[in-house]
Amino acid sequence: MESKPAQNIQDTFLNTVRKDKSPITIYLVSGVKLTGKIRSFDKYSVLLENNSQEQLIFKHAISTVVSGRMGGGHGEPKSDFRTSSSSPQPVSPGSSAASPSSNVAEVAGASSTR
Numbered sequence: 001m002e003s004k005p006a007q008n009i010q011d012t013f014l015n016t017v018r019k020d021k022s023p024i025t026i027y028l029v030s031g032v033k034l035t036g037k038i039r040s041f042d043k044y045s046v047l048l049e050n051n052s053q054e055q056l057i058f059k060h061a062i063s064t065v066v067s068g069r070m071g072g073g074h075g076e077p078k079s080d081f082r083t084s085s086s087s088p089q090p091v092s093p094g095s096s097a098a099s100p101s102s103n104v105a106e107v108a109g110a111s112s113t114r
Contacts (some may be wrong), residue, residue, distance in 0.1 A: 008060055012063075014041045014046065016039075017038055017067050018039070022067050023068040024063070024066060024067050024068060025065075025066045025068075026048065027066075028063060029062070030061070030100075034048060034055065035050060036050030036051075037050075041057075044058060044060075045057060045058050046059060048090060079096050108112070
């Protein structure tokens with residue numbers, strides 16, 4: 001019996017938003033919020049472009065990725081995709097930007113060992 005190879009959800013998601021050039025927001029386990037478009041990714045990192053600047057983000061530091069085309073998530077309004085020209089701003093744990101479900105993801109991401 002021939003079995004299908006397992007679908008890698010992470011790669012499928014990242015490749016779709018890369019091809020569509022969709023704006024995304026990446027939340028790091030430290031609470032920092034990054035916005036931009038995915039230029040490339042591999043097993044360990046994501047290359048994010050914002051205002052013609054590139055940032056290499058290591059996947060072990062990522063808590064959540066929110067796609068603009070899917071809308072909402074992580075406590076953000078659906079149409080709230082700003083592109084900041086300044087350095088990333090941390091999201092404080094008690095702020096309204098973090099929803100209860102996102103706190104679970106952040107805690108799980110922060111406590112995982114790699």
